[in-house]
Amino acid sequence: MVNWLRMEFTNGSLKTKDMNKKDKIDLSVNFAGIKAPNPFWLASAPPTNSGYQIMKAFDAGWGGAVWKTLGMPTINVSSRYGSTNYRDTRMAGFSNIELISDRPLEDNLREMAEVKKHFPDHAVIASLMVDTRKEWEDIIKQVEDAGADGIELNFGCPHGMCERGMGSAVGQEPEVLKTIVEWVMEASNIPVITKLSPNISHIVDPGLAAVQGKTDAISLINTVKSIVGIDLDSYAPYPVVDGKGTNGGYCGPAVKPIALHMLKDLMQHPEIKNTPISGIGGIETWRDVVEFILLGATSVQVCTAVMHYGFGIVRELESGLINFMEDKGYTTIYDFAGKALPNVTDWKHLNLKSEVKAKINEDKCIGCDLCYIACDDGAHQAIAWPTDGSRIPTIIEKNCVGCNLCSLVCPVEDCITMEKFDDGTEHETWHELTESDRIPNTWNDDRAGGKGHYVPEPAEALKHKRKDKAGIK
Numbered sequence: 001m002v003n004w005l006r007m008e009f010t011n012g013s014l015k016t017k018d019m020n021k022k023d024k025i026d027l028s029v030n031f032a033g034i035k036a037p038n039p040f041w042l043a044s045a046p047p048t049n050s051g052y053q054i055m056k057a058f059d060a061g062w063g064g065a066v067w068k069t070l071g072m073p074t075i076n077v078s079s080r081y082g083s084t085n086y087r088d089t090r091m092a093g094f095s096n097i098e099l100i101s102d103r104p105l106e107d108n109l110r111e112m113a114e115v116k117k118h119f120p121d122h123a124v125i126a127s128l129m130v131d132t133r134k135e136w137e138d139i140i141k142q143v144e145d146a147g148a149d150g151i152e153l154n155f156g157c158p159h160g161m162c163e164r165g166m167g168s169a170v171g172q173e174p175e176v177l178k179t180i181v182e183w184v185m186e187a188s189n190i191p192v193i194t195k196l197s198p199n200i201s202h203i204v205d206p207g208l209a210a211v212q213g214k215t216d217a218i219s220l221i222n223t224v225k226s227i228v229g230i231d232l233d234s235y236a237p238y239p240v241v242d243g244k245g246t247n248g249g250y251c252g253p254a255v256k257p258i259a260l261h262m263l264k265d266l267m268q269h270p271e272i273k274n275t276p277i278s279g280i281g282g283i284e285t286w287r288d289v290v291e292f293i294l295l296g297a298t299s300v301q302v303c304t305a306v307m308h309y310g311f312g313i314v315r316e317l318e319s320g321l322i323n324f325m326e327d328k329g330y331t332t333i334y335d336f337a338g339k340a341l342p343n344v345t346d347w348k349h350l351n352l353k354s355e356v357k358a359k360i361n362e363d364k365c366i367g368c369d370l371c372y373i374a375c376d377d378g379a380h381q382a383i384a385w386p387t388d389g390s391r392i393p394t395i396i397e398k399n400c401v402g403c404n405l406c407s408l409v410c411p412v413e414d415c416i417t418m419e420k421f422d423d424g425t426e427h428e429t430w431h432e433l434t435e436s437d438r439i440p441n442t443w444n445d446d447r448a449g450g451k452g453h454y455v456p457e458p459a460e461a462l463k464h465k466r467k468d469k470a471g472i473k
């Protein structure tokens with residue numbers, strides 16, 4: 001069952017409690033001058049294709065919407081979407097080869113004005129993608145006249161539009177991006193958000209270019225250039241269009257780690273960190289929202305989760321965020337925005353003296369042996385499988401390097417926990433070793449593999465030979 005349903009069913013008193021919490025907690029945001037009743041916005045994508053959908057979403061509880069990108073006339077292909085289904089999870093990753101809006105511009109503008117009439121306090125942002133300076137100036141005037149609260153520049157689409165020199169073709173060229181941001185800032189009377197492409201090795205380059213072009217805000221990420229799979233009959237990539245395919249843009253839960261990392265890179269940059277950032281990429285639950293805010297985002301945008309489960313997920317986002325804020329004593333999201341940033345550092349600043357080791361809770365263990373196999377084959381041979389016929393493994397403490405793998409593969413919640421082993425008094429980092437000219441030049445450090453923990457002799461691998469003897473001399 002998906003998390004947002006479980007949340008509603010397991011927390012019976014949620015509704016009554018929320019009434020009190022809502023009085024104290026203020027979810028409203030002022031994002032670079034764009035005001036909204038809450039930070040939950042729809043990303044520019046199929047859920048924001050029409051006024052009908054956006055009004056339905058606002059009615060369900062969303063605080064803002066970035067309209068499906070407007071620009072020049074386009075034609076779409078059929079089919080358009082592909083997905084990575086992981087075991088029982090459908091759409092763990094999602095891919096599309098769709099272009100910007102193929103609906104007439106005048107229809108979109110008319111509907112935008114109607115949405116603003118019904119929802120004057122909600123954020124309606126026009127995502128735009130055009131080519132020449134004149135086209136940018138013209139379309140900016142049109143969306144301003146339609147009542148848009150802000151503009152988002154789509155410099156991210158990694159398929160189709162980039163072949164015509166737009167979308168990610170701009171996002172990958174910081175100098176071009178900066179020039180267009182400058183054009184837009186000169187023409188626009190409403191706040192401008194520059195949406196970045198993740199299809200670049202150093203996100204700070206386009207981020208800095210946007211800031212130097214004087215953008216009001218940044219959003220990220222757009223989709224990741226990808227191929228989700230190959231059809232084993234037609235030998236074409238998904239989604240297959242008459243026997244052929246092309247790279248798509250990847251999004252959904254699978255891309256969240258990429259988005260969080262890029263958000264952190266921007267928020268830690270001295271020249272970018274004061275620019276508001278709208279976080280996008282794989283957001284599905286309230287926890288995802290909190291994580292993006294902790295890394296500095298002050299609004300979030302959602303696409304795939306809404307395409308999967310519908311606008312109703314905003315109820316779980318809202319109640320979960322309120323619960324979190326009440327538990328921690330926050331009244332606005334600005335009270336905790338960016339609070340995780342000081343804890344994200346370079347590897348060289350991590351404490352080499354800190355030590356954790358795995359511990360198995362025998363009462364919870366179901367004897368599946370996944371931890372034993374993972375540690376023996378994939379880690380450090382620090383789990384012993386019982387020889388007396390029982391099925392509860394034990395940790396060989398002196399071998400355990402505290403890598404976490406067993407606790408990650410264990411299917412039982414909190415059955416394997418990682419326990420602190422050092423007394424917390426010692427602190428030494430690689431940076432400190434470097435600075436004091438003490439970098440190890442032998443393999444003798446107690447923490448190094450072979451000395452610090454036992455490694456079996458190669459021949460021990462053959463003690464339990466495969467029964468069929470395949471491949472073994």
Ligand SMILES: Cc1cc2nc3c(=O)[nH]c(=O)nc-3n(C[C@H](O)[C@H](O)[C@H](O)COP(=O)(O)O)c2cc1C
Binds near residue numbers: 043068095099101305
């Ligand atoms: C089918 C589809 C169409 C999209 N169209 C646009 C678009 O027109 N403009 C845009 O800026 N981003 C577009 N996106 C990207 C989303 O706005 C968003 O950046 C991306 O999907 C990551 O968010 P998610 O993981 O919540 O889906 C599209 C995404 C999908 C899946």
Ligand code: SF4
Binds near residue numbers: 402403406
């Ligand atoms: S933490 Fe790593 S080394 Fe320790 S028992 Fe688990 S898998 Fe093995």
Ligand code: SF4
Binds near residue numbers: 364367370371411
């Ligand atoms: S993976 Fe967890 S449940 Fe399975 S044997 Fe190991 S400790 Fe027990």
